[in-house]
Amino acid sequence: MSEIISKIKKQRTFAMIKPDGVLRGLTGEIVRRIEVCGLKIVALKMIKATREQIIAHYPMSDQAWIDRLGEKGLSTFEGLKLDPKHFLGTDNKSEIGRNVAKSLIDYMTSGPVVPMVIEGIQAVDMVRKLAGHTLPFKADMGTIRGDFSVDSPAIANVENRAIHNLFHASETLEEAVKEITLWFKPEEIMEYNRAGDDIMYSKTY
Ligand code: IDP
Numbered sequence: 001m002s003e004i005i006s007k008i009k010k011q012r013t014f015a016m017i018k019p020d021g022v023l024r025g026l027t028g029e030i031v032r033r034i035e036v037c038g039l040k041i042v043a044l045k046m047i048k049a050t051r052e053q054i055i056a057h058y059p060m061s062d063q064a065w066i067d068r069l070g071e072k073g074l075s076t077f078e079g080l081k082l083d084p085k086h087f088l089g090t091d092n093k094s095e096i097g098r099n100v101a102k103s104l105i106d107y108m109t110s111g112p113v114v115p116m117v118i119e120g121i122q123a124v125d126m127v128r129k130l131a132g133h134t135l136p137f138k139a140d141m142g143t144i145r146g147d148f149s150v151d152s153p154a155i156a157n158v159e160n161r162a163i164h165n166l167f168h169a170s171e172t173l174e175e176a177v178k179e180i181t182l183w184f185k186p187e188e189i190m191e192y193n194r195a196g197d198d199i200m201y202s203k204t205y
């Protein structure tokens with residue numbers, strides 16, 4: 001029983017401040033938001049990612065993920081009543097998705113990034129919630145993407161670049177496990193107690 005509880009309390013997720021977040025001086029603000037809600041950062045570093053690392057990080061060989069990238073952009077064109085064929089030369093979601101994937105590699109290798117591992121109850125969902133919607137114009141205010149970015153695929157895709165949305169967060173536990181293994185060696189992940197743990201999780205204090 002206590003083992004199960006401990007596992008739930010120590011769920012880990014992966015997140016990364018993207019180059020625009022670092023270049024805009026938002027590293028501290030993003031880290032602050034993660035820490036103040038009670039989540040624990042157990043690994044963190046600043047690096048320049050290689051193209052190989054980014055290709056391994058995103059599920060680039062998963063056709064469903066590529067199609068989803070294309071769809072996210074296409075729905076924005078529909079919303080604006082714009083013909084994607086006119087602006088992008090195609091309305092094929094796979095083709096658009098492949099182009100977005102290429103731009104994403106350029107974006108993520110364009111400057112320093114800050115990968116991190118975050119631990120806590122429902123960490124995966126909590127950090128997705130802190131991040132906000134992928135598309136900044138749909139991200140709620142109060143989220144990292146909503147408060148500090150403005151962008152839309154209708155513009156980004158025409159300009160042949162990825163959407164600049166500051167922050168990456170794993171979508172599922174499986175994605176988190178894969179990404180943590182990719183970016184951190186086990187010995188780089190720290191084990192420590194936070195000062196607030198007793199107040200947040202014990203019956204008496
Ligand atoms: P997520 O980052 O919210 O998990 P994904 O669909 O996994 O969203 O997309 C990965 C990243 O690719 C996004 O964070 C964003 O930077 C970029 N991206 C997603 N859709 C588009 C698009 O339609 N045009 C340009 N870039 C996009």
Ligand code: MG
Nearest residue numbers: 168169170171
């Ligand atoms: Mg994703």
